[in-house]
Amino acid sequence: MDEPPAGVVAEEHRDQREALAHLLLRLSERHKADHETYHVARDLVAWCHDHVRELARVGKDYGLDLDPSPAGDTTLMELVREKAGEWLGRRPEPSLLLLADFRHLNRVASGVSLDWELLAQAAQGARRKDLLALAQRCHPDTLRQVRWANARLKDSATQALVS
Numbered sequence: 052m053d054e055p056p057a058g059v060v061a062e063e064h065r066d067q068r069e070a071l072a073h074l075l076l077r078l079s080e081r082h083k084a085d086h087e088t089y090h091v092a093r094d095l096v097a098w099c100h101d102h103v104r105e106l107a108r109v110g111k112d113y114g115l116d117l118d119p120s121p122a123g124d125t126t127l128m129e130l131v132r133e134k135a136g137e138w139l140g141r142r143p144e145p146s147l148l149l150l151a152d153f154r155h156l157n158r159v160a161s162g163v164s165l166d167w168e169l170l171a172q173a174a175q176g177a178r179r180k181d182l183l184a185l186a187q188r189c190h191p192d193t194l195r196q197v198r199w200a201n202a203r204l205k206d207s208a209t210q211a212l213v214s
Contacts, residue, residue: 056173057113063166064106072099098192157200164193
């Protein structure tokens, strides 16, 4: 059992589950009035959940016991965030909040993308074709998440910053 790939698998799992998926879910709830943001973010969360399941499956080969389920969230907290999203949708400043949220998403998704690169490098070094195939299969999804965040940043920056 090779330790460097195990550490990278665990790190990618944590980042997908607890950082990126959570952030996308929060973004969708916070900006529910922006239908594109809400629906696309929900679709992207599903990709994270797929990645989490795949990483948990592969992690077993390294003696890791990674949770294959999405990070849990209490119903009360979901309700609070949903109501906050509805309230923010009526406020005059949501464009600045949206811009800040997409900046944060871009940074987190870029970090997760870098982790996929490191996982691929570790897989090559350890000669683990299954791990390399996983990185090659999942990394393009994360790159699309980064591109979406970047495009939404460009789309909303002018209005948010000059208004």
